[in-house]
Amino acid sequence: MAFGIRLHVWGRNALFTRPELKVERVSYDVMTPSAARGILEAIHWKPAIRWVIDRIHVLEPIRFQSIRRNEVGHKAPAGTIRQAMKRGDLGGLQLLVDEDRQQRASTVLVNPAYLIEAHFDLTDKAGPEDTEGKHLDIFNRRAGRGQCFHQPCLGTREFAAHFALVAPDVAPPPRNPATETPEHGFGTPRDLGLMLWDIDHAAPGRPSMFFRARMVDGVIDIPAPGTPEVLR
Amino acid sequence: MTTLSSRHDFVLIFDVTNGNPNGDPDAGNLPRLDPETNHGLVSDVCLKRKLRNYVELARAGEVGHHIYVQEGAILNEKHREAYVAKRGDDAKALKEAKEAKKLNPKGDEEARALRDWMCANFFDVRTFGAVMSTGINCGQVKGPVQMAFARSVEPVLPVEISITRMAATNEAEQKKRAEGEEGEARTDNRTMGRKHIVPYGLYVAHGFVSARFAERTGFTEADLNLLFEALANMFEHDRSAARGEMNTRKLIVFAHENALGNAPAHVLFDRVRIGRCVDGEFRALDDRGLGNLAPARKFGDYLIEIDRDGLPAGVEIRELL
Numbered sequence: 001m002a003f004g005i006r007l008h009v010w011g012r013n014a015l016f017t018r019p020e021l022k023v024e025r026v027s028y029d030v031m032t033p034s035a036a037r038g039i040l041e042a043i044h045w046k047p048a049i050r051w052v053i054d055r056i057h058v059l060e061p062i063r064f065q066s067i068r069r070n071e072v073g074h075k076a077p078a079g080t081i082r083q084a085m086k087r088g089d090l091g092g093l094q095l096l097v098d099e100d101r102q103q104r105a106s107t108v109l110v111n112p113a114y115l116i117e118a119h120f121d122l123t124d125k126a127g128p129e130d131t132e133g134k135h136l137d138i139f140n141r142r143a144g145r146g147q148c149f150h151q152p153c154l155g156t157r158e159f160a161a162h163f164a165l166v167a168p169d170v171a172p173p174p175r176n177p178a179t180e181t182p183e184h185g186f187g188t189p190r191d192l193g194l195m196l197w198d199i200d201h202a203a204p205g206r207p208s209m210f211f212r213a214r215m216v217d218g219v220i221d222i223p224a225p226g227t228p229e230v231l232r
Numbered sequence: 233m234t235t236l237s238s239r240h241d242f243v244l245i246f247d248v249t250n251g252n253p254n255g256d257p258d259a260g261n262l263p264r265l266d267p268e269t270n271h272g273l274v275s276d277v278c279l280k281r282k283l284r285n286y287v288e289l290a291r292a293g294e295v296g297h298h299i300y301v302q303e304g305a306i307l308n309e310k311h312r313e314a315y316v317a318k319r320g321d322d323a324k325a326l327k328e329a330k331e332a333k334k335l336n337p338k339g340d341e342e343a344r345a346l347r348d349w350m351c352a353n354f355f356d357v358r359t360f361g362a363v364m365s366t367g368i369n370c371g372q373v374k375g376p377v378q379m380a381f382a383r384s385v386e387p388v389l390p391v392e393i394s395i396t397r398m399a400a401t402n403e404a405e406q407k408k409r410a411e412g413e414e415g416e417a418r419t420d421n422r423t424m425g426r427k428h429i430v431p432y433g434l435y436v437a438h439g440f441v442s443a444r445f446a447e448r449t450g451f452t453e454a455d456l457n458l459l460f461e462a463l464a465n466m467f468e469h470d471r472s473a474a475r476g477e478m479n480t481r482k483l484i485v486f487a488h489e490n491a492l493g494n495a496p497a498h499v500l501f502d503r504v505r506i507g508r509c510v511d512g513e514f515r516a517l518d519d520r521g522l523g524n525l526a527p528a529r530k531f532g533d534y535l536i537e538i539d540r541d542g543l544p545a546g547v548e549i550r551e552l553l
Contacts, residue, residue, distance in 0.1 A: 012381070065267065068258040069275050072301060076364040081346045090353060094302045097281075103257045110268070146496025150442035151241075151378055158276035160380045160440060162498035 003119050003132050004054065006166040007143060008173050009039055010113035013065070014154030014161075015106055019196060019208060025106040027155065029062045030215070033222045034198040035155055036116045039163065042152035044139040048126035056220045057115035058184060059175045068105040072097050112154060115172050140165060175218055185215035197223070197230050207232060236376065236446035236456055239493040243484045243504045244279075244382070244437040244463055247531055250429050251476015252390075254278045262428050263390045270387035272433045276379040279437060282466040284356050287458065289469050291355070297458075300354040300362060347373055351449045358449045359459060376445035377459060382437035385506045385517060386528065393427040429476060432529045438501055439463075443491040460485065464553050481531055483553040484538060494546035503539040503549075 016028040016035050033053040040051045072095055084093045122130060142148065143165035152161040166172050180186045192213035200207050210231045211223050223229035254274040255261035264273040284299050291297035343364075351358045351373060361375030400423060441456065460483060467478040486500040507514045508522055514535045515522060528534060540549060 012383075066258065067264075067273075067275070068256065069277055070257065071277070076300070076350070076362055078343070078346055078364055081350060081364065082342075085346065085349050090298055094298075094300055096302055105258060142492060145494065146499060147490065147492035147494070148442075149444045149492065150374070150376070151440035151497060153378070157374075157378050158380055160378065160438065160497070162496065164496065 003136050004168075005040075005118055005136070005139060005143075006168075006172060007040065007043075007116045007118070008059075008113070008164045008166050009116060009152070009154070009161045010060075010111075011154045011159055011161050012111060013159045014109040014112045015159055016109075016155040024104055027064070027107055027109050028195060029109075029192055030058050030213070030220060031056055031112070031114050031116075031154070032196045032198075033211075034196055036114075036118065037198065039116065039152040039154075039161055040118055040139075042150050043142050043148045043163070044135065045149070046130070046135065048123060048130040049120040049135050050123050051118055051120050052225060053116060053118045053222045055117040055222060057117070057172070057175070058179060058215065058218045058220070059113040059115060059173060060111055061176060061178045061181075062112075062183065063110040064107050065110050066105050066107050068103055070097075071102050071104050073100045073102045108159070109154075113173070113176075115166065140167075179218050184218045186217055189214050189216045192220070194231070200232075234452065236441065236443050236451055236453055238491055239443045239488040240441040240456065241486045241488075241493075241497045241500055242439045242441070242460075242463070243482070243486075243501060244439060244480065245434065245482040245484075245504075245506070245536065246382070246437075246467065246478060246480045247432065247434045248430050248475070249432055249477040249530070251478060252428050252430065252474050253433065253435065253478060255428070255474070262392075263388065263430050263433075265388070265390065266383070270389075272384035272388040272430060272435060274382035274435055274437070276381055276437075279379055279382065279466075280356075280360055282470050283359075283459070283462045286462040286466045286469055287355050290462070290465075291458070296352060297355045298353055299356050300350070301356055348450070355455070355458070358451050358455065361449070373449055374445055375449055376442045376451045378440045378442070380438045382435040384433045384435050385534070386434070388430045388433040389527070390428050390430055393429060395425050395427055397423045397425060399423070427474070432527070432533075434481070434506070434528065434531065434534055436504075436506065438497070440497060460552050479531075480553060482536055482551070485550040485552055487548045487550055489546035489548075495544035499544075500547065503543075505537045505539065507535050507537070509533055509535040 014027065014031070015025060016030070016032050017025045018028055033056070036053045036056060037051045045051070074095060076095070080093060084090060120132070120135060122132065143163065144167075146163075148163075152163060153159055154161045182188055183190065192215055194210045195213040197209045197211040200209055211229050212231075213220055252261070252263050253272065254264050256264040264275065265271070266273055284301060287297060288299045288302070347364065350362065350364065356362070357373055357375070359375050359377045361373040363372040441459075445451070463483050464480050467480055470478065484504055488494045505516075507516045508519075508525060508528065509515075509532065510522075510525065514537055538549060538551070543549065
């Protein structure tokens with residue numbers, strides 16, 4: 001863990017959708033490792049590296065709110081686009097939102113804040129010029145300056161994530177004392193149940209992988225990739 | 233046309249007078265409220281809808297400015313003819329250019345061609361992205377423009393207004409009325425309805441434009457200007473009985489020199505300070521002395537200050553409105 005980084009992220013709302021409740025979306029209680037990985041990748045990523053989330057600290061109390069919105073019921077069918085492309089005209093190529101409307105509620109988190117601890121491994125796509133130091137420098141420089149490839153988000157794109165690098169020699173942002181309850185794993189560890197670990201984009205069908213999340217004193221330890229704790 | 237080469241963050245400030253900026257389907261179309269603080273909310277999708285509608289109106293039928301997620305009538309059917317005529321053999325050239333692009337194999341190639349074609353033709357796909365798939369997931373387009381929920385700067389108080397209509401919806405309703413008390417013929421057929429309004433609310437929305445994503449979807453400098461034009465004018469073409477008077481009051485853009493940005497977005501957003509105007513003086517909203525002040529009812533009750541001191545290098549503030 002010589003090349004670890006720490007990133008403080010926060011926002012007004014967050015929605016880490018539970019895969020089992022995604023029509024009327026309900027958020028997990030805390031950020032998932034895959035969402036944390038997405039935030040880091042929004043700041044710096046290359047095919048040569050793979051981010052691994054080590055720990056997630058929950059800095060603010062877990063609170064929920066419900067928001068219902070009008071949404072469209074369909075995705076854009078690739079077949080129709082292919083036909084229109086061949087024909088060279090745009091006839092019939094649109095979604096009419098008020099004829100294809102779904103009202104869906106989302107149960108979102110309120111004022112979340114996290115400290116992400118992570119490191120990266122080099123993948124087999126890494127060339128001779130890809131050293132760990134180089135990528136670490138790029139990440140630290142970008143995160144320190146507030147630069148990003150695209151603005152990271154807390155689960156879904158309407159909930160923008162603000163971020164600040166926590167340098168190794170700097171004290172992490174303080175935890176809200178209101179979190180120091182059994183609900184946040186203080187005193188007794190809290191079992192958060194099975195939680196999405198990440199999606200295996202390399203495997204056919206892109207299966208989800210899960211892990212049994214436990215919050216101990218506001219901190220969730222994330223199992224390393226390939227360990228038996230990561231369930232398929 | 234070259235794609236956008238630098239990152240932008242923007243603050244949109246708009247207000248509503250005697251209208252409902254965004255109804256909550258969960259609360260009988262009451263204006264959206266943060267239940268904990270009573271601040272008014274306007275969802276990101278609500279604002280994006282208005283942006284799409286504006287572009288649809290302002291750039292109707294123009295090449296590359298079609299709107300994929302449409303509201304109401306299919307205007308495109310009419311534009312299509314013009315579109316086909318305009319493009320002529322150009323389409324082939326365009327198609328060829330797409331196919332010649334060297335891309336990774338594995339059948340993703342076609343998905344990419346489809347994606348590029350959608351981005352080239354549809355402003356909203358190019359700007360906000362879209363999910364395109366059939367059985368096989370051929371991926372999705374993440375647009376460069378991301379908007380967050382808008383929130384009122386102070387708590388708002390929604391007011392319920394009862395209204396009457398001097399007509400009945402159907403005969404059954406008329407009959408029911410007739411069987412009741414006798415009255416004037418004019419009031420017999422009367423039905424009552426409800427409107428929810430916010431007497432006044434000043435809302436702030438934050439937006440982000442990623443230059444790197446712009447590269448992927450072909451979002452250009454001209455598209456950015458159109459986006460800002462739409463942000464400034466979207467309420468002008470969204471008049472309705474429910475909305476009351478809505479106006480874009482300020483549009484403050486932070487233009488970064490660097491494609492990845494020169495400063496964190498939240499630090500820049502904090503430079504826009506909104507306070508109450510007390511005898512022409514700026515007073516912070518959390519000022520305890522504001523307790524006895526009458527609620528805000530007009531834009532003049534607020535003051536907006538932009539802190540331009542010590543701006544991070546490479547960041548330019550553009551006040552577009």
